[in-house]
Amino acid sequence: MAKSTISSVPIESLTISRGLTIALVGNPNTGKSTIFNRLTGLRQKTANYPGVTVEKKLGRLNLDRSLYDLIDLPGIYSLSPQSADERIAVDVLLGRVIDTPQPDVIIAVIDATRLYQGLYLLQQLVELGRPMVVALTMADDAMIKNIRINTRKLQDKFQGIPVCELIATTGKGMNSLRTAIRKVIGEDCSHKDSYWQALRNAANELQKKAGKPSLKLIDIERAIVDADPISIQHIQNALGLDTNPQLLSYRTALCGNEPPIAVEARVRYGWISEALPNLETKSAAPARWATQITNWINRPLPATVLFFGVMATIFQAVFAWATPLMDLIDDATMGLGRWTQDVIPPGIISSFIADGIIAGVGSVVIFLPQILILFLFIIMLEDTGYLARAAFLMDRAMRAVGLSGLSVIPLISGFACAVPGIMATRVIPDRRDRIATILAAPFMTCSARLPVYALLIAAFIPNINVGFANLQGLVLFMLYMLGIVGGLGTAMLLKRSALRGPNPTFILALPEFRIPSARTVLLRLLDRARIFLRRAGTVIFTVAVVVWALAYFPRSTNIETERLDAQTQASIVLSGSVLETELSTINNEAAAAQLAQSWLGRMGNWVEPIFVPLGWDWRISAAVIAAFPAREVVVAVLGTIYAVGAEADEASLVERLRSATWPDGSTVFTLPTVLGLLVFFAWCLQCAATLAVIKRETNTWRWPVFAWGYMTAIGYIGALLIYQIGSG
Amino acid sequence: MTLVDLRRGDNAQIIAIDSKEHSVQRLMVMGLVEGAKVKCLGRSLGGDPMEFLIHGSALSLRQMDAQNFSVTIMPKHDKD
Numbered sequence: 001m002a003k004s005t006i007s008s009v010p011i012e013s014l015t016i017s018r019g020l021t022i023a024l025v026g027n028p029n030t031g032k033s034t035i036f037n038r039l040t041g042l043r044q045k046t047a048n049y050p051g052v053t054v055e056k057k058l059g060r061l062n063l064d065r066s067l068y069d070l071i072d073l074p075g076i077y078s079l080s081p082q083s084a085d086e087r088i089a090v091d092v093l094l095g096r097v098i099d100t101p102q103p104d105v106i107i108a109v110i111d112a113t114r115l116y117q118g119l120y121l122l123q124q125l126v127e128l129g130r131p132m133v134v135a136l137t138m139a140d141d142a143m144i145k146n147i148r149i150n151t152r153k154l155q156d157k158f159q160g161i162p163v164c165e166l167i168a169t170t171g172k173g174m175n176s177l178r179t180a181i182r183k184v185i186g187e188d189c190s191h192k193d194s195y196w197q198a199l200r201n202a203a204n205e206l207q208k209k210a211g212k213p214s215l216k217l218i219d220i221e222r223a224i225v226d227a228d229p230i231s232i233q234h235i236q237n238a239l240g241l242d243t244n245p246q247l248l249s250y251r252t253a254l255c256g257n258e259p260p261i262a263v264e265a266r267v268r269y270g271w272i273s274e275a276l277p278n279l280e281t282k283s284a285a286p287a288r289w290a291t292q293i294t295n296w297i298n299r300p301l302p303a304t305v306l307f308f309g310v311m312a313t314i315f316q317a318v319f320a321w322a323t324p325l326m327d328l329i330d331d332a333t334m335g336l337g338r339w340t341q342d343v344i345p346p347g348i349i350s351s352f353i354a355d356g357i358i359a360g361v362g363s364v365v366i367f368l369p370q371i372l373i374l375f376l377f378i379i380m381l382e383d384t385g386y387l388a389r390a391a392f393l394m395d396r397a398m399r400a401v402g403l404s405g406l407s408v409i410p411l412i413s414g415f416a417c418a419v420p421g422i423m424a425t426r427v428i429p430d431r432r433d434r435i436a437t438i439l440a441a442p443f444m445t446c447s448a449r450l451p452v453y454a455l456l457i458a459a460f461i462p463n464i465n466v467g468f469a470n471l472q473g474l475v476l477f478m479l480y481m482l483g484i485v486g487g488l489g490t491a492m493l494l495k496r497s498a499l500r501g502p503n504p505t506f507i508l509a510l511p512e513f514r515i516p517s518a519r520t521v522l523l524r525l526l527d528r529a530r531i532f533l534r535r536a537g538t539v540i541f542t543v544a545v546v547v548w549a550l551a552y553f554p555r556s557t558n559i560e561t562e563r564l565d566a567q568t569q570a571s572i573v574l575s576g577s578v579l580e581t582e583l584s585t586i587n588n589e590a591a592a593a594q595l596a597q598s599w600l601g602r603m604g605n606w607v608e609p610i611f612v613p614l615g616w617d618w619r620i621s622a623a624v625i626a627a628f629p630a631r632e633v634v635v636a637v638l639g640t641i642y643a644v645g646a647e648a649d650e651a652s653l654v655e656r657l658r659s660a661t662w663p664d665g666s667t668v669f670t671l672p673t674v675l676g677l678l679v680f681f682a683w684c685l686q687c688a689a690t691l692a693v694i695k696r697e698t699n700t701w702r703w704p705v706f707a708w709g710y711m712t713a714i715g716y717i718g719a720l721l722i723y724q725i726g727s728g
Numbered sequence: 729m730t731l732v733d734l735r736r737g738d739n740a741q742i743i744a745i746d747s748k749e750h751s752v753q754r755l756m757v758m759g760l761v762e763g764a765k766v767k768c769l770g771r772s773l774g775g776d777p778m779e780f781l782i783h784g785s786a787l788s789l790r791q792m793d794a795q796n797f798s799v800t801i802m803p804k805h806d807k808d
Contacts, residue, residue, distance in 0.1 A: 077757050077758055078757045080757065082754055113784045114783065114784045114785045115783075115784075116759055116782070116783030116784065116785070117758060117759050117782075117783065117785055120757065120759070145784075147784075258747060259747055259748070259753055261753040261756070261757065262745070262747035262752075262753050262756050264757075265753070265756035265757050265761050266756070266761050266762065269756075269759060269761040269763075269764070270761075270763075273763060273764075294786075295769070298769060298770040298779065299770060300770075300771065300772060300773045300774075303772075303773070304773060392772050392777060392779065392788045393772055393773055394773075395772060395776070395777050395788075395790070396772060396773055396774045396776055396777075397773075405777070405788075503792075505751035505789075505790060505792065505793055506777050506788065506789065506790050507751060507754055507755060507758070507787070507788070507789050507793070508787075508788050509758070509785055509786065509787055509788075510779060510786040510787065510788055511786075512786070
């Protein structure tokens, strides 16, 4: 495989530096991304449900020592886009995306087991008049299903376009694909025959009438058929006059009263039905295990049992399997903290390293095992094709809140992280449904909430059994439900008010069950670990350091003098273990007094009145405010605050939280406070990345501002009610 | 008879389509046109949405859309 330099850029900031552009186009789930990885050496998400390639992926392809830009486009069925991601693909193909040239070569990816659907798109791609090769994927699957495709006849039927059979997972056929690409570069394909000659004739006529030979036939054709504002605007700009009446008259001449897209489907599939018997032969094949599994989980009852079984397993795994690893990391950070305090003499440097860095960052890193197990499951759900099944199963239930099963895919992804979840909403055709789903996604219990929940539950919910269930597990389950209820409730309210619209439809191709490639899953998991650790190393590290500095400075010399005096006095009067205890009490009191008069203490006291009705002291208030850019920061901040104000022997954060008191000596973390805090974190939108992605996907600040205000308000009210009712 | 009336395992051929709805046109682009042979693979919880096999692709759609496709049942054990 050729070495290549690579880059992955979101579509909005895409600029192409040099060389020609090659685009991968095809139906969803045909293995485009796998070919992309093979050609560029760039690893990238290849999942099993339609529409996973939501970001435009760009890579470099090296052929004969020349570099080409390779774009992996979202899956489409035709040049009439239905959703945001299809729109992107079609616009790139028609050369309507700023900063992205029209592709110089098209690689049409066709699934050999789904030739029927693939040939529809292939007809339209040929009519684009660009140099093209056909990559016939899933050749191994076709073999198992006893489907034989005559590639030579296929090539003839499609006017000589080279056809390469591929097994993308093993890389077989990739070399002939490279050779074929090299051959077609620069070829003149502008005079290929059309598969809908009547439309081509109409476009020709209109072009002649307008006297603008520069106007591309394909643009006129799409404007006649699709009648979407973008295509029409495109023509209007080129002709400089109102073309609607002309387009309308051609449309009527071609299609009568039938919708043009329906007419196009009949014409093209009519051609395919005639051609297909010559192109492929099918004979009865033994039922594959994948088909058998799919058939079995198709039945409503097994499917439902399986769905809840899968969810319960994930839930269980995230908590049970991760514990040994987490204990290991916990012991390591605590040991490291103690060691630092032993080695470095007490003072500013020791405090900075032990309380600021180790306590702050360590308290977040400990959750790496849980997060990776969670992502492993979500990745597996995507790559096996199960998410599409879940969407099919839950469609009816989603109808109750005014959405469709399509919203289930982003919401389940949201359990890992809201950002990819929100990007996955691009497959939802209706804008209103899409926005409602985008605003529901941040409610799903994401992996960043996990550290907060796990810390508070481990510290304050007794580890006892209630009936069959463990109380800690039960509380956690309730928190997940709280997220789901919050999200779906929000979607329902929006769909009945600001986003009122017709009931959505649900059209989804259901992929066959597939065993994900271990390599892809592993690489994606490593990617996730890297993102998490990078965040811990940058954002969380910075916050921990800043919070430490705010909590450490200014040092009061009065308190320090008093501490030394008290210690001298005590060592005169007392001795032995009584003295030890007294000394440690004096140290603790001094540390707490220093913290209370630190900058953080003063700031905390200033905001405390806002949060006192929720039962939060200034330390919790400060930690929650610091966590607004990224919610898992709260754990790091609590770690730092309580480390600065505590002795080293009270090593674990859980113990430090349990012993926190108000100035009058009463416990800070009572059950109502803790439950309220949990509800606050379940509902509040403390994530700058989510706000940014909502802005990008909705293209306005209105929705992120609304989401932030709304979620903060209901988080606050929820915590307030629980605390006030719970404290009686 | 429409797609809605098919039971799990039934093979049928589409004979007429009411193509007014946008979602129906979308399904036509995915291959559900007059003359196409489909097989009913089953239904989801509560009977809706339904799943059909069309030339090797499994496709799910709601009854609301499926009712726009008139079909005739074909004998079982048919090739294809």
